Amino acid sequence: MVHTGFNIIIKALFLFRAFARQNPDLNPSSVVGFSPFLGALLATIHYCLVAPKFRRESNDSIDQIQEATMSEEESSSNSGSDESMSEDERREAPKNDFSSIWDLPDVPKGQLPPHLTRQKTRVFCKADAPTHTDNVQYSGAYASIGVDNSLQIDFFRKNFRVEVIKLDKDVMEFDMIGIDAAIANAFRRILISEVPTMAIEKVLIANNTSLVQDEVLAHRLGLIPISADPRLFEYLSANDTPNEKNTIVFKLHVHCKRGEPRRSVYSEELQWLPNGSGFAKESERSDAKSSTYTSFNCSQDSVPEFSNNPIRPTDDKIILAKLGPGQEIELEAHAVKGMGKAHAKWSPVGTAWYRMLPEVVLEENVVGEDAEELKRKCPVNVFDIEDMGNGKKRATVARPRACTLCRECIRGEKWEKRVSLLRVKDHFIFTIESTGQLPPEVLFTEAVKILEDKCQRVIDELS
Ligand SMILES: *[C@@H]1O[C@H](CO)[C@@H](O)[C@H](O)[C@H]1NC(C)=O
Ligand SMILES: *[C@@H]1O[C@H](CO)[C@@H](O)[C@H](O)[C@H]1NC(C)=O
Numbered sequence: 506m507v508h509t510g511f512n513i514i515i516k517a518l519f520l521f522r523a524f525a526r527q528n529p530d531l532n533p534s535s536v537v538g539f540s541p542f543l544g545a546l547l548a549t550i551h552y553c554l555v556a557p558k559f560r561r562e563s564n565d566s567i568d569q570i571q572e573a574t575m576s577e578e579e580s581s582s583n584s585g586s587d588e589s590m591s592e593d594e595r596r597e598a599p600k601n602d603f604s605s606i607w608d609l610p611d612v613p614k615g616q617l618p619p620h621l622t623r624q625k626t627r628v629f630c631k632a633d634a635p636t637h638t639d640n641v642q643y644s645g646a647y648a649s650i651g652v653d654n655s656l657q658i659d660f661f662r663k664n665f666r667v668e669v670i671k672l673d674k675d676v677m678e679f680d681m682i683g684i685d686a687a688i689a690n691a692f693r694r695i696l697i698s699e700v701p702t703m704a705i706e707k708v709l710i711a712n713n714t715s716l717v718q719d720e721v722l723a724h725r726l727g728l729i730p731i732s733a734d735p736r737l738f739e740y741l742s743a744n745d746t747p748n749e750k751n752t753i754v755f756k757l758h759v760h761c762k763r764g765e766p767r768r769s770v771y772s773e774e775l776q777w778l779p780n781g782s783g784f785a786k787e788s789e790r791s792d793a794k795s796s797t798y799t800s801f802n803c804s805q806d807s808v809p810e811f812s813n814n815p816i817r818p819t820d821d822k823i824i825l826a827k828l829g830p831g832q833e834i835e836l837e838a839h840a841v842k843g844m845g846k847a848h849a850k851w852s853p854v855g856t857a858w859y860r861m862l863p864e865v866v867l868e869e870n871v872v873g874e875d876a877e878e879l880k881r882k883c884p885v886n887v888f889d890i891e892d893m894g895n896g897k898k899r900a901t902v903a904r905p906r907a908c909t910l911c912r913e914c915i916r917g918e919k920w921e922k923r924v925s926l927l928r929v930k931d932h933f934i935f936t937i938e939s940t941g942q943l944p945p946e947v948l949f950t951e952a953v954k955i956l957e958d959k960c961q962r963v964i965d966e967l968s
């Protein structure tokens with residue numbers, strides 16, 4: 506009975522290996538995944554019973570078995586042209602039941618075979634769709650082949666790096682290597698929607714005879730980036746009175762006299778009022794002394810950060826409205842601190858995005874006319890031609906980073922086999938495009954702090 510049961514299991518193992526041979530792209534964990542029991546069983550048998558037994562038996566005849574497996578491979582690939590192999594060779598090949606399974610190269614215990622390593626660390630960009638896009642995170646994903654897939658913090662520490670590629674006033678491009686897509690994406694989302702800035706929220710319109718409606722004008726004003734460090738301000742909550750710590754006041758009073766040509770109103774004409782609002786608030790109580798819409802205790806330009814660096818819009822030439830002869834706009838704009846998740850006007854970035862590092866691999870040598878063709882196919886010149894001497898040419902991958910993944914080079918049956926387009930799953934080319942309130946490198950460090958706070962909150966809640 507035991508023997509029969511064992512036979513069935515061995516057969517299942519055969520089947521699985523045969524299947525794996527047919528589909529070299531197959532990830533055993535994905536097959537075994539649907540049935541953890543079967544997976545565990547196969548793994549146990551592989552490591553406890555079959556593998557050591559096989560190794561022991563084959564120790565003294567390892568060459569023989571290698572020969573056997575090689576000839577077996579040949580015969581399967583040359584099926585139909587059997588005469589290429591002599592009868593002698595065929596007879597010599599020992600009739601070993603295991604040879605059909607064990608012809609895959611032996612992988613040292615605790616390591617993934619190369620094709621699985623590739624599936625785990627790369628996204629494959631095929632002609633019709635990408636494959637292996639998921640991150641293999643489950644710690645037991647490769648348990649069936651004895652590989653520990655759990656997160657190793659030391660490994661992360663050693664491997665994580667950031668390399669700044671480009672940095673100027675508004676744009677930063679850097680490589681973030683050795684991090685999970687989820688965390689890279691967290692940074693992207695925090696940058697877009699959770700790093701605070703100052704933006705105009707309330708507009709008091711005293712006079713507007715221009716063609717632009719009040720609400721449209723107020724909306725346009727809201728979208729103007731204001732260069733004031735938001736870290737020096739507080740949030741204005743519903744019950745707060747606007748004061749010098751939470752509000753920035755701008756005045757706009759523009760007029761186009763009769764007889765003059767039409768004119769544009771630019772953002773540079775917004776005038777900062779460090780003493781707060783100049784508009785008197787109507788109050789129900791007649792005894793109240795005239796107060797304004799803000800109550801500043803001191804002038805904002807007495808703050809050292811602002812005294813020689815007046816607050817103003819980051820760009821001078823943003824058109825706010827156009828005035829015809831005889832038209833006038835008089836208003837006051839109050840900027841407060843906020844986050845991009847409430848309104849995009851508070852987003853500190855034009856955008857923040859990442860792409861995974863492209864990897865272009867030539868699976869075989871592409872020579873001669875084909876090399877020229879490959880070079881011509883790529884619109885961004887990823888490939889180069891290497892002169893091999895005596896007039897021979899070979900295609901090389903010279904600038905994989907420039908690859909836009911247009912898939913032009915794998916168009917056509919033969920090319921898809923020759924060129925592999927891969928993306929490195931844990932290498933992110935991150936670009937931050939600041940709107941000018943804060944330099945992009947500061948934005949990123951702010952984003953890191955925000956993520957840290959979030960983690961701390963979770964830890965505090967749990968403990
Ligand atoms: C198996 O082979 C290795 C190296 O060829 C040798 O060191 C070892 O002693 C052998 N084991 C047995 C059981 O023959
Ligand atoms: C702000 O108020 C102070 C005194 O309260 C005054 O000296 C200063 O000139 C005012 N600043 C502006 C820009 O009006």
Ligand SMILES: *[C@@H]1O[C@H](CO)[C@@H](O)[C@H](O)[C@H]1NC(C)=O
Binds near residue numbers: 748749750802
């Ligand atoms: C402004 O001054 C008043 C009275 O002196 C004080 O109660 C209030 O806290 C001050 N506000 C700020 C923001 O310093």
Ligand SMILES: *[C@@H]1O[C@H](CO)[C@@H](O)[C@H](O)[C@H]1NC(C)=O
Binds near residue numbers: 712713714760
């Ligand atoms: C508004 O502007 C128009 C055009 O300049 C002017 O005639 C009018 O008196 C202004 N109204 C107020 C309340 O300032």
Ligand SMILES: CC(=O)N[C@H]1CO[C@H](CO)[C@@H](O)[C@@H]1O
Binds near residue numbers: 711714715717718719
């Ligand atoms: C076009 C427009 O919205 N005009 C307004 C400008 O502001 C004055 C004063 O508040 C309003 O009376 C107008 O309707």
Ligand code: SF4
Binds near residue numbers: 884885887907909912
């Ligand atoms: S995918 Fe497009 S950009 Fe990338 S190597 Fe191929 S042809 Fe060039």
